[in-house]
Amino acid sequence: MKRPLRTIVTVPAKATRGQLITVRALAQHPMENGFRHNEIGQRIERDILTDFICLYNGIEVFRAKLHTGIAANPVIEFNTLAIESGELSFEWRDSDGLSTIASARIEVA
Amino acid sequence: MTIQRRNCLAWLSALGLAPHSMAFASPDQARQAIQQLVGDQTVQTGRVILDIPPLIENGNSVVMTVRVESPMTAHDYVKSVHVLAEGNPLPHILSAHFTPRSGRAHVMSRVRLAENQRVWAIALMSNGSFWRGYADTLVTTSACTEER
Amino acid sequence: MRFCLYLVLSFLIACFSHALELHQRQSSYINISPQTQAMQDDPTLNPATFWIMDGESLWAQKPSSQSPACSECHGQVITSMKGVAATFPKSVKGRLLNLDGQINHCRTTKQQQTVWPLESKALLSMSVLIANQSKGMPIVANKQPETQMALKTGEALFKQRMGQVNLSCAKCHDDRYGMRLAGSVIPQAHPTGYPIYRLEWQTVGSLQRRLRNCMNAVRAQLFEPDAPEWLHLELYLMWRARGMLIESPGVRP
Numbered sequence: 333m334k335r336p337l338r339t340i341v342t343v344p345a346k347a348t349r350g351q352l353i354t355v356r357a358l359a360q361h362p363m364e365n366g367f368r369h370n371e372i373g374q375r376i377e378r379d380i381l382t383d384f385i386c387l388y389n390g391i392e393v394f395r396a397k398l399h400t401g402i403a404a405n406p407v408i409e410f411n412t413l414a415i416e417s418g419e420l421s422f423e424w425r426d427s428d429g430l431s432t433i434a435s436a437r438i439e440v441a
Numbered sequence: 442m443t444i445q446r447r448n449c450l451a452w453l454s455a456l457g458l459a460p461h462s463m464a465f466a467s468p469d470q471a472r473q474a475i476q477q478l479v480g481d482q483t484v485q486t487g488r489v490i491l492d493i494p495p496l497i498e499n500g501n502s503v504v505m506t507v508r509v510e511s512p513m514t515a516h517d518y519v520k521s522v523h524v525l526a527e528g529n530p531l532p533h534i535l536s537a538h539f540t541p542r543s544g545r546a547h548v549m550s551r552v553r554l555a556e557n558q559r560v561w562a563i564a565l566m567s568n569g570s571f572w573r574g575y576a577d578t579l580v581t582t583s584a585c586t587e588e589r
Numbered sequence: 590m591r592f593c594l595y596l597v598l599s600f601l602i603a604c605f606s607h608a609l610e611l612h613q614r615q616s617s618y619i620n621i622s623p624q625t626q627a628m629q630d631d632p633t634l635n636p637a638t639f640w641i642m643d644g645e646s647l648w649a650q651k652p653s654s655q656s657p658a659c660s661e662c663h664g665q666v667i668t669s670m671k672g673v674a675a676t677f678p679k680s681v682k683g684r685l686l687n688l689d690g691q692i693n694h695c696r697t698t699k700q701q702q703t704v705w706p707l708e709s710k711a712l713l714s715m716s717v718l719i720a721n722q723s724k725g726m727p728i729v730a731n732k733q734p735e736t737q738m739a740l741k742t743g744e745a746l747f748k749q750r751m752g753q754v755n756l757s758c759a760k761c762h763d764d765r766y767g768m769r770l771a772g773s774v775i776p777q778a779h780p781t782g783y784p785i786y787r788l789e790w791q792t793v794g795s796l797q798r799r800l801r802n803c804m805n806a807v808r809a810q811l812f813e814p815d816a817p818e819w820l821h822l823e824l825y826l827m828w829r830a831r832g833m834l835i836e837s838p839g840v841r842p
Contacts (some may be wrong), residue, residue, distance in 0.1 A: 338639045340632075352544040360639035362791065365553070367530050393542045396550075401526060401534035403502040403551035404791035405636035410537070413544040494622060498773065499788040499842035504624040581772035582789075 336432050337361060341422050343436040347414035351440075355386065355394075356409040357422045359432070365400035383425040384408055389418035414440045468559070471527040475563055478523055479571045484563060489522065489574030491562040493554075500554040500580040507537070509546035509564045509572070519546035520565045528558030554580050609777065611832040615766075617776035621842060625788070629840035637717055637786040637838030640710075640793045644718025647711060656700040659715075667722060674723040675835055678824045680735045685820050688716055689795065707814060713793050717784050720837035728781070730831035736824060739817075743825025746818060752809030773842070779830035780823070782839020789842060796823055 342356040359381060366378025378400070386394040393412045412420075421435040475484070492506040509519045518541045524534040537548040546564070554560070557579050564572045618626060632638045648659045648666050663669040678687040686694060692715050693704040705712035731740070747758045761770065762778040769775065783796040790798070797819050804811050812818040 338642055340638060342633045356633055358633060358636070358638075360636065365530070388542070391542075393540055395538040396548070397536040397538075399533040399535065400531055401524075401529050401553050403553050405639070405786075407549070407551055407634060409549040410539075411543055411545040411547055413542050415542065494624060498622055498625065501791050502628075502788040504628075 337424055339422065339424060339432060339434045341420075341434050341436050343420050343438055344414075345437075346439045346441065349414065349416075349440055351414045352411055353414050353438075354409060354411055355420065356407065357384065357386075357424075357434070358405065358407045359424050360405055361424075361426070363398075363400070363402055363404045363406060367400070379427060381406060381424050381426050383423070385423045385425075386410070386412070387421045387423075388412060389416065414438060416440050468527045471525050471532040471561065474525050474532040475561065475573075478563055478565075482569075482571050484571040484573045486573055488572045489562045489564045491524070491560060491574045491576040493552075493560060493576045493578050495577070495579060497554060497578055497580045499582060500556070502551045503554050503578075504549065505535075505552045505560075506547065506549045507562045507574075509562075511546050511566065513539070513541060513544055513546060515541045516567065518543070518567045520567055522546065522548065522562055522564040524552070525561045525563070526552075526554065526558055527560070528556045529553065530555065534560070554578055556580055609763075609829075614779060614830065614833050615777055616779055616781045616833060616836065617841060618782070618836060618839070620774040620776050621840075625840055625842060628786075629782070629836065629838075635786065635838065635840055637784070637793050637840070640714045640717040640784075640838065641721055643710065643714035644716075647715055648718060652696075652700050652702045656702060659695070662699065666718060670719045670722040672723055672726050672729075674720040674837065675726050676729045676731075678736075678820055678827065679731055680733050683735070685736060685739050685817075685824065687796075687820055687823050688719060690820075692716065692719070708795060708798060713784055713795065716795065717793060717838050720784060720835065723835040724837055726835055727832050728827055728830050728835060730828055731824065739821045739824050740828055742818075743821035743823070743828075746822050747825055747829075752804065752807035754807040754809075756807050758803070778826070779833055780826045781830055781833050782836040782841065784837065785839040785841050787841050793838065796826075 338360040340358045344353050347353050361381050362379065363381065364376055364379040366375065368376045370376055380400055381398050384396040384398060385392060394410050396408055398406065417438060417440045419435050419437055421433055423431055423433045425431050488510040490508045493503060497503050505524070507522050507524060509522055511517065511519045513519065519539050521536060521538045523536045525532045526534055534552050535550055539546045559575050559577050561573060561575045566572065618629070628634045645666070651658045674688055677691065678685055681691060681694065689707065689712055692712065696702045696704055750757045758778065761775050766775050766777045780796050784793050785799070786793050787799070800819065800822060801811055
């Protein structure tokens with residue numbers, strides 16, 4: 333049974349209105365690409381994270397599609413404009429559709 | 442791996458006859474994948490900057506940054522950028538989708554690069570135009586590894 | 590008289606010509622790319638941070654209703670384990686143990702549990718957690734009289750040619766550090782960052798796993814998994830790195 337992922341999100345706690353902020357999300361996942369073999373030569377089944385979605389107070393501000401070419405324990409760093417106080421949520425979805433969501437608050441003055 | 446052997450493996454793989462070792466993508470497969478993205482449109486070269494270290498110490502985890510030049514206003518912004526590799530088992534690596542609220546069309550991630558190759562980044566703008574950039578890389582590997 | 594002095598001096602120089610002074614000892618951190626250095630230095634980029642989190646969960650968790658959690662005997666990990674990893678391997682009640690061995694010793698004797706296998710997620714997580722509590726602290730040279738034989742054996746292993754390639758650790762890491770092998774700079778090979786997140790493994794692994802990679806590279810027959818040779822080598826490597834600062838968890842290619 334799959335456990336929920338461990339993730340780390342880095343969002344500035346405070347920002348000024350309209351400021352460009354940098355957001356970083358890291359997830360613990362082997363990103364098994366389906367091309368490796370075990371000790372007895374059997375192919376290890378593909379198991380990767382496929383989607384990353386960032387919502388800012390419920391509105392999508394960034395989305396990424398991940399493929400087998402993304403490294404294990406993936407990190408994504410991107411920008412968004414700090415337009416209002418509230419919550420940023422970060423969803424990681426895997427190839428089985430299982431979802432892990434982390435969130436962080438930002439105060440915008 | 443020579444170009445001929447890679448292409449041979451790619452054909453065998455398409456026929457389901459490939460040996461268990463992976464068939465690598467070829468520049469042609471990457472081109473086909475780009476074709477599927479852009480359709481009939483021409484792709485202009487420029488505005489897309491793909492940053493990958495020119496000499497890579499381990500292809501399992503390579504820091505990659507894509508930056509697309511754009512005012513990122515409500516009427517003129519980068520809709521998406523797609524990163525494709527010519528020499529990986531599968532060409533697609535990452536697609537990032539931006540909005541006018543992104544402020545900047547930058548994305549950083551860590552990617553896998555199987556061998557020395559060219560990596561492409563294709564950007565779709567809000568006006569429907571496509572732009573591209575690329576980076577050439579050299580992938581080294583550690584002297585002491587597990588698999589022999 | 591002068592001739593004797595020259596003889597003694599030459600002998601001493603021959604003995605210690607490869608021994609590096611503390612200021613000459615260099616971590617392999619200096620050989621890795623700026624991106625990999627950043628990956629090690631920033632916990633929000635370093636995947637080993639997740640193993641630390643797993644370790645923290647295990648620290649607080651009772652393995653069974655009758656067994657104490659680590660925290661019940663040791664309290665907070667940041668106080669009780671501060672500096673501990675920098676003192677291993679060492680002799681504990683007559684047995685030479687590395688940190689993994691000490692963790693498993695607690696598991697069996699204090700918690701009545703079976704050992705965590707080498708390279709298991711649980712053992713690595715606990716090992717990363719504890720090693721991280723020594724980050725920035727100098728490695729302590731082991732001066733216990735009962736470990737000196739093992740230290741000599743470890744040194745002999747380090748200097749002994751092995752494998753089809755017929756190289757000793759010393760041939761590369763004492764004699765040729767700074768030069769290149771297969772596109773990579775040869776490090777002095779100090780174990781300052783273990784357990785490390787190795788890009789080659791795409792996961793966290795132990796010093797023993799890294800030494801297995803080295804022995805594979807020279808096509809040598811590996812020691813058995815529980816052979817004392819691994820411990821003797823680790824003891825020598827930590828002695829050789831004495832005074833250097835712990836970096837755990839390190840990131841390496």
